[in-house]
Structures are given as C-alpha cells and as structure tokens.
Amino acid sequence: MSQPTHMFNLKDLRSPDLDIIQGLPHTVQSSPERKMAGVSVGTPLLLEDMVFPAFITVLAALHLGTIARRVGLQRIKLKISLPNTTGDPTFERTFRAHQNCSEFFPIFLSVLWVSAIFFHPGLASLVGVGYMFFRENYFNGYRRSPKERLPGFIGSSICLFVLVGTGLLGVLTLALRRYGNTDP
CATH class of the missing domain: 1.20.120.550 (Membrane associated eicosanoid/glutathione metabolism-like domain)
Structure with a gap:
C-alpha cells in the first residue's frame, strides 16, 4: 500500500508560500507545487x-x-x-x-x-x-x-x-x- 504524496498538516495552513489576496470573498493563491501535491486550493482558516x-x-x-x-x-x-x-x-x-x-x-x-x-x-x-x-x-x-x-x-x-x-x-x-x- 503506497503512502500519499502529501499528508495534511496544520503547519500547511501557515505555509509561507500562501499569498492572501485582499477582498471579498477572501481567497488564497497556491503555488503550483501545492496544487500538484493535492493540497486543496481555498482559504486556510485559522482559529x-x-x-x-x-x-x-x-x-x-x-x-x-x-x-x-x-x-x-x-x-x-x-x-x-x-x-x-x-x-x-x-x-x-x-x-x-x-x-x-x-x-x-x-x-x-x-x-x-x-x-x-x-x-x-x-x-x-x-x-x-x-x-x-x-x-x-x-x-x-x-x-x-x-x-x-x-x-x-x-x-x-x-x-x-x-x-x-x-x-x-x-x-x-x-x-x-x-x-x-x-x-x-
């Protein structure tokens, strides 16, 4: 059984490669590497x-x-x-x-x-x-x-x-x- 290429980690929510765009609705841009790793493109919500x-x-x-x-x-x-x-x-x-x-x-x-x-x-x-x-x-x-x-x-x-x-x-x-x- 193969391991997934990327495990979800709370540290991903604070990743420096996320650029927050101002405006409504608030959005996040992800790097191509994050998209290829299967990380969801969306807004990371912090507590x-x-x-x-x-x-x-x-x-x-x-x-x-x-x-x-x-x-x-x-x-x-x-x-x-x-x-x-x-x-x-x-x-x-x-x-x-x-x-x-x-x-x-x-x-x-x-x-x-x-x-x-x-x-x-x-x-x-x-x-x-x-x-x-x-x-x-x-x-x-x-x-x-x-x-x-x-x-x-x-x-x-x-x-x-x-x-x-x-x-x-x-x-x-x-x-x-x-x-x-x-x-x-």
Whole structure:
C-alpha cells in the first residue's frame, strides 16, 4: 500500500508560500507545487479568524436564554402553571415570540457559520449583530401586539437573506475555483 504524496498538516495552513489576496470573498493563491501535491486550493482558516463568529454565536445563545427567562418570569407574574401555554393574551404572545425565535435559531446559526467560513467572518459577524438586534425588536414588539412584530421580523429576515446570499456566493466561488478550474 503506497503512502500519499502529501499528508495534511496544520503547519500547511501557515505555509509561507500562501499569498492572501485582499477582498471579498477572501481567497488564497497556491503555488503550483501545492496544487500538484493535492493540497486543496481555498482559504486556510485559522482559529483566530473565527473569533467574531464564535463570539456572536455565544451572544445569540445568551440572547435566546434571556428570552426564555422572560417567558418564565411572565409565567410567574401571571400565575400560569406548567405545562399550560394558554391563558393571558400577553403570556401567549410572549410564549409565541419565544417559540418563533427558537425556531429561527438553527437557521441563523447555520447561515452565520457558512457565511463566516466561505465568505468573510467579519461581515457575517456584523450581520449577526444586526440579526440579534432585530430579533430583540421582534420579541418586544410581539409581546405588545402581533402587528408590532413586523419591523423586527422584516429586519431579521433581511439579515438572514444577506447571510444566505453571502454564504452561497462564497461556496459557489470556491466550488468554481476548485472543481471548475475558473476564477470568477
């Protein structure tokens, strides 16, 4: 059984023969020797590059936990016992707003990380902050009145579309470079 000509090594990510090109999406040029050795042409991501998306992920989880806590406090204030989810209209709106935020959370995390990895971690993080801002507006608006949730919903939806778009752009760009031998 023959040994591969090149084993992946973390030191490859810091190789001096990589020239980082500025711009979005961020890209890397590889030397012909690296291409012939079977080393993937793409952006080497260092752990340091993912600090902001990781921070936004933790903040978003804390935000969702805070929203859940507000549902619990509303339950106590209005004396609605578990497992009931109906009763006072204010509680029902608060509960539903939390459920909606929980339903969108995995979608947000998925597109945040795809955009951060394949497009740009800084831009994805900035849009992630915007998403959390609009989700907070959505939650507070929904607690007051279902109609007041719309500005927060529209804003957070735009943020999700931006993350989906940048993530797709980054993935397609890398796929074209890697498998189509093109450089868009």
